[in-house]
Amino acid sequence: MRKSSLILASIGTLLLLTGIYLAFFVTPEIVVRIEGEEVAQFSQKIFYFHVPVAWVSLLFFIIGGIFGIMFLIKFLIKREQSYDQKGYAAVEIGFLFGILVMITGVLWTRADWSVWWDWDPRLTTYLILMLVYAGYFALRSSVQEDSTKARFSAVYAIIAAINVPLTFWAGRLEALKPVHPVVFKISGASMEGPMLAAFLVSMLGMTLFAFSLFLMRLDLLRASEELDYLKEQVEVV
Amino acid sequence: MSGGKQILAIIKKDIIAELRTKEMVISMLIFVILAMIIFSQAFNAAEKSLVEFGGGLLWVAFLFTSMLGLNRSFVHEKDEGCLEGLLMSPVDRPLIFFGKMLGNLIFLMVVEVIAIPIFLVLFGLNIGASLIGPFVAAILLGNIGISSVGTLLSTISINTKTRDLMLPILFLPIIIPLLIAAVGATGGIISGDREQLVSAYAAMRFMAVYDIIFLLVAYALYDFVIGE
Numbered sequence: 001m002r003k004s005s006l007i008l009a010s011i012g013t014l015l016l017l018t019g020i021y022l023a024f025f026v027t028p029e030i031v032v033r034i035e036g037e038e039v040a041q042f043s044q045k046i047f048y049f050h051v052p053v054a055w056v057s058l059l060f061f062i063i064g065g066i067f068g069i070m071f072l073i074k075f076l077i078k079r080e081q082s083y084d085q086k087g088y089a090a091v092e093i094g095f096l097f098g099i100l101v102m103i104t105g106v107l108w109t110r111a112d113w114s115v116w117w118d119w120d121p122r123l124t125t126y127l128i129l130m131l132v133y134a135g136y137f138a139l140r141s142s143v144q145e146d147s148t149k150a151r152f153s154a155v156y157a158i159i160a161a162i163n164v165p166l167t168f169w170a171g172r173l174e175a176l177k178p179v180h181p182v183v184f185k186i187s188g189a190s191m192e193g194p195m196l197a198a199f200l201v202s203m204l205g206m207t208l209f210a211f212s213l214f215l216m217r218l219d220l221l222r223a224s225e226e227l228d229y230l231k232e233q234v235e236v237v
Numbered sequence: 238m239s240g241g242k243q244i245l246a247i248i249k250k251d252i253i254a255e256l257r258t259k260e261m262v263i264s265m266l267i268f269v270i271l272a273m274i275i276f277s278q279a280f281n282a283a284e285k286s287l288v289e290f291g292g293g294l295l296w297v298a299f300l301f302t303s304m305l306g307l308n309r310s311f312v313h314e315k316d317e318g319c320l321e322g323l324l325m326s327p328v329d330r331p332l333i334f335f336g337k338m339l340g341n342l343i344f345l346m347v348v349e350v351i352a353i354p355i356f357l358v359l360f361g362l363n364i365g366a367s368l369i370g371p372f373v374a375a376i377l378l379g380n381i382g383i384s385s386v387g388t389l390l391s392t393i394s395i396n397t398k399t400r401d402l403m404l405p406i407l408f409l410p411i412i413i414p415l416l417i418a419a420v421g422a423t424g425g426i427i428s429g430d431r432e433q434l435v436s437a438y439a440a441m442r443f444m445a446v447y448d449i450i451f452l453l454v455a456y457a458l459y460d461f462v463i464g465e
Binding site: 131151169171 | 396410413421439447462
C-alpha cells in the first residue's frame with residue numbers, strides 16, 4: 001500500500017470516530033414539536049453519517065466526469081489510458097458511497113416517516129442517479145476492446161456528471177412534493193455549536209477516508225493490469 | 238460543401254432510405270398506437286378521467302417509440318457498412334451528429350403528428366385553442382432532448398456487445414429529468430388550469446436548458462464516439 005493512502009486512511013478513520021463520538025455523546029438531541037408535544041429525535045443522529053456519505057458520493061461522481069474530460073483531452077494529444085483507470089475508480093467509489101446513502105436514507109425514513117420509501121424529490125433523484133451509474137458499469141462490461149471501452153466510459157461519465165445537477169433541478173419542479181429536510185440553504189446553515197463541529201469533523205473524515213479508498217482502488221487496478229500484462233508475457237514465452 | 242449542405246445531405250439520405258422501405262415510421266406508428274391501447278386497458282381509461290395523467294401517458298408512449306427509431310437508425314448504418322462510408326466521406330464528424338439527430342427528430346415528429354390527434358380522441362382530452370402553441374412547443378422541446386441524447390447514446394450502444402439491448406439502460410436514466418419536466422409541461426397544458434400553467438412554463442424553461450446543454454455536449458463528444 002502507498003504511504004499516502006495509509007496516512008489518509010488513518011486520519012480519516014480517526015476523524016470519523018471522533019465525529020461519531022461527538023454525534024452520540026456531545027451534540028444535543030434535536031427536539032421537534034409534533035402536535036404540541038415536544039419529541040426528542042434520536043434518529044436525527046444518522047444525519048452526521050448520511051450527509052457526509054452523500055457529499056462524498058456526489059463529489060466522486062463529479063470527479064469521475066472531470067477525469068472523463070481529462071481522458072478525452074489526453075486522448076487527442078497522445079493515446080494515453082491512465083485517466084480511464086482514475087475515472088473508473090472514482091465512479092466506483094461514488095457508487096459505493098451512493099449505496100450507503102440509499103441504505104442510511106431508507107433507515108432514517110423508516111424511523112422518522114415510518115415508511116421505507118417515499119417518492120420525495122431527493123430520494124427519487126438519488127435513485128435515478130444510481131441507475132445512471134449502474135448504466136456506466138453495464139456499458140463497461142459490454143465493450144471488449146480496451147481503447148473503445150475507455151472512450152465510451154469517458155463520454156458516458158461526462159454526460160452522467162452533467163446529469164447530476166440537472167436531475168436535482170428536475171426534482172425541484174412542481175411535479176413532486178418535497179418532504180426531505182433541508183438543512184443548508186443559500187442563507188446559511190441552520191446549525192450551530194457542537195452540532196456544526198460534529199458535522200464538519202464527520203465531513204472531513206469521510207472525505208479523507210474516501211480519497212484513501214480511491215487511491216487504494218487505483219493501485220489495485222494498476223496491479224491487476226500489470227498482472228494481465230505479465231501473464232501475457234509468460235504465455236508468449 | 239458547406240456545413241449546412243453536408244447536414245442536409247445526411248438527412249436526405251436517411252429520408253430516401255426510409256421512403257424506400259417505410260419500415261421504421263410504420264412500425265413506430267403501430268407501436269405508439271398499441272402502447273395507447275395498452276394504457277387504456279391497464280389504467281381502465283373508460284371509467285376515469287385521464288386529464289391528470291394524460292401528459293404522462295403521452296410521454297411514456299413517445300419515449301418507448303423513440304427508442305425503436307433510435308436503434309433502427311444505427312443498426313442500418315452498421316449492418317450495411319454504411320457507417321464506414323459516412324466516416325470516409327469528407328464530412329466533419331460532428332456534422333454527422335446533427336445530420337443523424339435531425340433525421341431522428343423528423344421521423345419522431347412524423348409519427349407524433351399522426352399519433353397526437355389519435356391520442357386526444359381516444360382519451361377524450363381537449364386542448365384550448367390558445368394553448369395549442371405552448372403544447373406544440375412543449376412537444377418539440379421534448380423531442381429535441383430525446384433525439385440529441387438518443388443519437389449520442391445509440392451510437393455508443395450499437396458499438397457494444399449487447400447492441401440494442403444497451404440503449405434503454407443508458408438512455409432512460411439520462412432522459413428522466415427531461416421526462417419529469419415534459420410530463421409537468423404537457424400535463425399542465427392539458428389541464429388548462431391557470432396555476433398549473435405557471436409550473437408548466439417553468440418546466441418548459443428547464444426543458445430548453447436541458448436541450449441546449451445536451452445538444453452542445455453531444456456535438457462536442459460525438460467525435461470520440463463514432464469510429465476510430
